[in-house]
Amino acid sequence: MKITEALVSIKYVADSQGKKTDVIVPVEVWEALLVSWKQLVEQVEDQEDIGIYQEWLQKRAAGGVETISLDALEQELIADGLV
Numbered sequence: 001m002k003i004t005e006a007l008v009s010i011k012y013v014a015d016s017q018g019k020k021t022d023v024i025v026p027v028e029v030w031e032a033l034l035v036s037w038k039q040l041v042e043q044v045e046d047q048e049d050i051g052i053y054q055e056w057l058q059k060r061a062a063g064g065v066e067t068i069s070l071d072a073l074e075q076e077l078i079a080d081g082l083v
Helices: 002-011 025-059 070-079
Strands: 012-015 020-023
Touching: 002 025
Parallel strands: none
Antiparallel strands: 012 020
16 A cells, blocks of 8 residues: 555544644554554664674774674673673
8 A cells, every 4th residue: 555545544633623633544554554664664774784784894894893703702692691
């Protein structure tokens, strides 16, 4: 469902002066909007993750990244009580 299609089915509630006070959204429209918003949030988060990874790759290429072995990482996590 496209946003323009969803907007057609939305109804407004107005007070006695004609000021919009509430919105009535059909359940199926609301659920479709929630799915769309969730997908949008996931896409934004994916883009942020890609940006972080690309920045890390650039730092690594420039020699600005310290690495440790998997064993050392495991020991740090155990020492911190995370594993």
